[in-house]
Amino acid sequence: MSAKNASFTDVETIRKRARMHMEAGAVTEGYSADRATVLKVLNETLATEIVCVLRYKRHYYMASGIHAKSIAAEFLEHANEEQGHADQIATRIVQLGGAPDLSPDGLSSRAHSEYSEGSDLVQMIEEDLVAERIAIDTYREIIQYLGNDDPTTRRMLETILASEEEHAEDLSTMLQQLGKKGEPPSEKLRASRAKL
Ligand SMILES: [Fe+2]
Numbered sequence: 001m002s003a004k005n006a007s008f009t010d011v012e013t014i015r016k017r018a019r020m021h022m023e024a025g026a027v028t029e030g031y032s033a034d035r036a037t038v039l040k041v042l043n044e045t046l047a048t049e050i051v052c053v054l055r056y057k058r059h060y061y062m063a064s065g066i067h068a069k070s071i072a073a074e075f076l077e078h079a080n081e082e083q084g085h086a087d088q089i090a091t092r093i094v095q096l097g098g099a100p101d102l103s104p105d106g107l108s109s110r111a112h113s114e115y116s117e118g119s120d121l122v123q124m125i126e127e128d129l130v131a132e133r134i135a136i137d138t139y140r141e142i143i144q145y146l147g148n149d150d151p152t153t154r155r156m157l158e159t160i161l162a163s164e165e166e167h168a169e170d171l172s173t174m175l176q177q178l179g180k181k182g183e184p185p186s187e188k189l190r191a192s193r194a195k196l
């Protein structure tokens with residue numbers, strides 16, 4: 001049986017490299033991803049999360065107003081989790097030497113998902129499900145793009161992706177509980193399904 005060929009950079013070279021460009025912080029010479037692209041994509045992801053926070057908050061207050069307490073609580077939980085995702089992404093952007101774009105100008109055009117208000121509970125849940133499905137597909141694509149070039153960003157997005165999949169699952173369950181199981185989905189949901 002032949003031993004696996006392992007070639008590691010020698011300690012001296014690693015030490016020398018680490019001392020050069022210390023101002024680059026966590027970004028070392030071994031970082032092989034295209035940093036400008038990663039930062040751009042992460043800022044779009046950050047915008048997506050913030051739009052999701054705002055949409056879930058809106059839905060939380062509106063559902064509270066129509067006395068749908070358990071659904072409102074679910075919306076609030078999702079809003080808080082999206083905020084957590086936004087914080088993780090902003091932290092990573094800074095680690096990579098970038099700056100988180102938190103400008104309200106152009107926020108919705110930077111985001112992948114939309115801010116849709118929805119006029120009743122079912123529509124709100126459907127809009128949230130559409131947004132989650134967009135996030136799931138976009139994040140999966142970014143994860144594939146990152147591959148082994150930036151494993152830290154990739155792992156972070158993998159964790160966030162798993163959370164968005166849980167959100168989508170929660171929303172589907174809510175639709176079923178509202179008796180929407182088996183009914184034809186609304187136009188918008190159908191369009192999103194066809195696209196993905
Ligand atoms: Fe999220």
Ligand SMILES: [Fe+2]
Nearest residue numbers: 132163164167
């Ligand atoms: Fe989500």
